Amino acid sequence: MANQGSFEVALKRSNEIRADIPGNPGKYRMLSGDRPTGRLHLGHYFGSIMNRVAYQNAGVDCMVLIADYQVITDRDTTDNIQDNVYNMVMDYLAAGIDPQKTPIFTHSAVPAENQLMLPFLSLVSEAELLRNPTVKAEQEASGHELTGLLLTYPVHQACDILFCKANIVPVGKDQLPHIEQTRLIARRFNNRYGNVFPEPEAILSDSIEIPGLDGRKMSKSYGNSIMLGATAEETAKRIKKSPTDCERNITFDKENRPGVSALLTTAALCTGRSEVEIAEEIGMGGSGALKKYVTESVNDFLAPHRERRAQYERDLDYVKDVLREGNRRANEIAQQTLAEVQEAMGMIYYK
Numbered sequence: 001m002a003n004q005g006s007f008e009v010a011l012k013r014s015n016e017i018r019a020d021i022p023g024n025p026g027k028y029r030m031l032s033g034d035r036p037t038g039r040l041h042l043g044h045y046f047g048s049i050m051n052r053v054a055y056q057n058a059g060v061d062c063m064v065l066i067a068d069y070q071v072i073t074d075r076d077t078t079d080n081i082q083d084n085v086y087n088m089v090m091d092y093l094a095a096g097i098d099p100q101k102t103p104i105f106t107h108s109a110v111p112a113e114n115q116l117m118l119p120f121l122s123l124v125s126e127a128e129l130l131r132n133p134t135v136k137a138e139q140e141a142s143g144h145e146l147t148g149l150l151l152t153y154p155v156h157q158a159c160d161i162l163f164c165k166a167n168i169v170p171v172g173k174d175q176l177p178h179i180e181q182t183r184l185i186a187r188r189f190n191n192r193y194g195n196v197f198p199e200p201e202a203i204l205s206d207s208i209e210i211p212g213l214d215g216r217k218m219s220k221s222y223g224n225s226i227m228l229g230a231t232a233e234e235t236a237k238r239i240k241k242s243p244t245d246c247e248r249n250i251t252f253d254k255e256n257r258p259g260v261s262a263l264l265t266t267a268a269l270c271t272g273r274s275e276v277e278i279a280e281e282i283g284m285g286g287s288g289a290l291k292k293y294v295t296e297s298v299n300d301f302l303a304p305h306r307e308r309r310a311q312y313e314r315d316l317d318y319v320k321d322v323l324r325e326g327n328r329r330a331n332e333i334a335q336q337t338l339a340e341v342q343e344a345m346g347m348i349y350y351k
């Protein structure tokens with residue numbers, strides 16, 4: 001995160017835009033993205049996918065990026081990447097992303113987007129790259145050395161955002177340094193070569209941090225997640241094994257009872273009820289009754305998603321078609337933007 005002041009500024013702008021979107025959806029193009037390092041879970045659903053679907057359905061022009069090159073910023077293998085990509089498409093579709101409206105694409109398949117990397121790299125300094133706090137945090141968390149790609153991927157993220165001239169980008173707080181870098185790149189390009197790019201704004205969702213089953217943030221690397229595509233039985237097992245405590249009476253107390261409270265929040269999100277109401281209903285039923293209720297809530301909530309997802313699992317050709325078409329549309333847009341960039345830079349030698 002940059003400093004608190006710039007967070008406040010980003011939050012204020014984000015709130016203004018969120019208020020404006022329902023009345024003026026046509027003003028906005030939204031680019032959102034995930035990296036395909038594993039399966040999507042409930043944290044992804046409530047934290048971002050649900051909002052993307054709502055914006056899409058409100059009439060915002062949306063693009064969904066699967067950031068496959070970002071996988072190798074801090075790891076040495078692309079094992080499972082194809083499987084992860086297909087499975088992400090299935091979850092997006094099952095969650096309500098409509099590929100007719102919203103192209104789903106992988107940035108590795110969009111050469112003209114990647115070509116923006118060269119002029120954009122010329123617009124940033126080594127010092128700027130080295131002081132990006134999110135890059136530093138990711139490097140430390142991965143235990144991997146700082147690769148050239150990890151150092152420069154915020155510039156590549158600017159390519160993701162600017163190739164399609166997105167003006168809004170829904171992200172978590174940790175991504176704000178990248179959005180700031182993207183704004184700088186757009187501004188510097190426009191000043192140097194003429195106006196081509198919008199300066200995109202971050203859209204911050206209401207900061208519900210989705211707890212994993214142990215009370216920490218839900219994350220694949222903590223092993224505390226409920227996967228959207230898991231079976232009802234797998235989900236029941238996961239919840240059964242989740243840590244609670246030995247106090248029988250169920251109460252909502254995040255500080256002192258992280259396990260119990262995470263379960264209550266999970267059920268609350270899936271049912272639309274409040275944590276306190278659920279806790280009072282279960283009361284002396286203890287963690288057995290709580291887990292039974294949470295399991296039912298999650299499995300009921302996910303049943304329609306899982307049913308739709310199963311259709312796509314049986315029809316991989318359709319999933320591939322969605323990607324092929326998304327990539328085709330992304331390429332069309334990227335070629336158009338690259339042509340404008342080359343024109344602005346005086347790099348057109350014949351027509």
Ligand code: TRP
Nearest residue numbers: 031032033034035067157160169
């Ligand atoms: N960096 C994002 C993450 O780790 C993923 C991402 C890549 C992204 N390109 C993007 C997000 C462009 C928003 C816009 O979650």
